[in-house]
Amino acid sequence: MASSLYFTAERVLASIDFERLQAVPELLDDWERPRNSPPPDQGPLVLAQTRFILVFFASFSGEPRLIRQALVGCGHLSADFRSRMARAKPGSMSLNLSQWHLWVEHESIKRLMCCCMVLGNLLVIAYGIVPGFAALEECNIEMPAEDELWDATSASKWRSSLQRRLPSSPLGLRQATAWIFGNNTQEERLDASWTWSPFAASIVMHQVAIVVWFFAHGKEACYGTTQRYRESDQSDAKRIEAALSRCRDLLTETRDGNDGTWSExxxxxxxxxxxxxxxxxxxxFINFRALDRSLLFQESSQDMLVILQRYFDAAQERDGYMTIAVDCALEGFAIPIRAGVLLTQKTAALKWSVEHALAGWDCAFLVTKWVHTVECLQSSSGQTTPEETKVLDNVRYLLSQIDVDRSPSCSLAADLARVWAGLYDDTWVWGVAPRMSWVLRELAKLYEGEASDIERQQQT
Known part of the structure; x- marks a missing residue:
């Protein structure tokens, strides 16, 4: 049914786009001077919202041809994002937002733009596509309003909620991100009356992830792996680690503010x-450039295996910050174990969002390769740090909490990858999930093969 609805909606949207294209003057007509004509019709907001839903569905359908079509649709989203950006900047609105219906339209625009940013970050995770929105000016949109205002079902309830709020100045996403990174020279102190809703906090986490992506890739492009890069790496790593710790504190405070629990x-x-x-x-903190993320929209399993082999063969660097990153990522594996693996497998399709599934898959690559490297090092009497040993012991403990058939070579990385893959088998809501499961199982075979080779060498 989802497929039928998708193709029907795509045909309707294509016909609307074609009709609007017919109204465009001939190409290159009077190209030498700007036209003195009114700006083109931006189109109704509901059309942009519909396009976003279709692009989002196709992006994670697991069907390579639909994924490529979705990437074309991202161009439409990007153009629409920029055309509406002036209306979503902090304090830039000239409209009178004292009327509920005008406020709802304004807030809907902001939330659509926030969702486009989320999509951009998820496309980076899944396919390595460069984020479609720059980390600075283009993302300086006003933060989403408090959920109490957004959830109001009538103008009277909205006004009542508005009257209970403390007056505060508009907060931009760029300003919120600057606060996360401790950029005190470029940002004013945040208004004490500002509180971030869970939705707003989630958007900030996506924006932080995009900023980190730009920073990591830009730094490598400038310095490569030269001595100058390594000398500056520690100070930069400390700053990013402090920013991410601030993010964790922010999310923890959001939970603690609700008596330590989350509402439904x-x-x-x-x-x-x-x-x-x-x-x-x-x-x-992890060199992920070795992973060619196009593997999820490859149509040939052989092409996917070649990409996996290259990732497996790439050297795994190790340092204290990488150990911190692995320890943090391992929390994503601990959550379903605490909740019950079988229960998670049966309910993930209904309770997990695709962003949680993609984030878990991303962490699975990070953790399993690191675990495999450290485990092989220990097997060959190599030297590991106490922190690395502690993380590896935590992996053993987590696996001991579930009924899992150990691999013949007793590879922790292989066992971990297979258990993680099992969480995606029944997640049928998103077609990309079974492909992620297959990839993790193939990666487990590679870990297992090398672990067996090391074991045989030690016996001879």
Missing amino acids: ADGPLLFNAFAVLRVSYGRA
């Missing part, structure tokens, strides 16, 4: 926010 409405958003934060740790 807030829980999924904060659950996802923690998952995205784990992705940021991996981007900041």
Whole structure:
């Protein structure tokens, strides 16, 4: 049914786009001077919202041809994002937002733009696509309003909620991100009356992940792996680690402010926010450039195996910050164990969002490769740090809490990858999930093969 609805909606949207294209003057007509004509119709907001839903569905359908079509649709989203950006900047609105219907339209625009940013970050995780929105000016949109205002079902309830709020100045996403990174020279002190809703906190976590992505790739492009890069790496790593710790504190305070528990409405958003934060740790401290993320939209399993082999063969660097990142990412594996693996397998399709599934898959690559490297080092009497040994012991403990058939070579990384893969088998809501499961099982075979080779060498 989902497929039928998707293709029907795509045909309707394509016909609307074609009709609007017919109204465009001939190409290159009067191209030498700007036209003195009114700006083009932006189109109704509901059209942009519909396009976003279709692109989001296709992006994670697991069907390579639909994924490529979704990437084309991202161009439409990006153009629409920029055309509406002026209306979403902090304090830039000239409209009178004292009327409920005008406020709802304004807030809907902001939330659509926030969702486009989320999609951009998820496309980085899944396919390695460069984020479609820059980390600074283009993301300086006003933070989403408090959920109490957004959830109001009538103008009277909205006004009542508005009157209970403390007056505060508009807060931009760029300003919130600057606070996370401790950029005190460029940002004013945040208004003490500002409180972030779980949705707003989740959006900030995605923005932080995008900033970390730009920082890591830009730094490598400038310095490569030269001595100058290594000399500056420690100070930069400390700053990013401090920023990510601030993110963790922010999310923890959001939970503690609700008596240490999450409400049914807030829980999924904060659950996802923690998952995205784990992705940021991996981007900041783990060299993921060895992983060709196009593997999920490859149509040939042989092409996917070649990509996996290259990732497996790449050297795994180790340092204290990487150990911190792995320890943080391992929390994503501990959650379903605490909840019950079988229960998680049967309910993930209904309770997990695709962003949590993608974040977990991202962490699985990070953790299993690191575990395999450290485990092989210990097997060959290599030297590991106490912190690395502690993390490896935690992996053993977590696996001991579930009924799992150990691999013949007793490879912790292989066991971990297979258990993680099992969490995606029944997640049928998103077609990309079974592909992620297959990839993790193939990766487990590679870990197992090398562990067996080391074991045979030790016996001879």
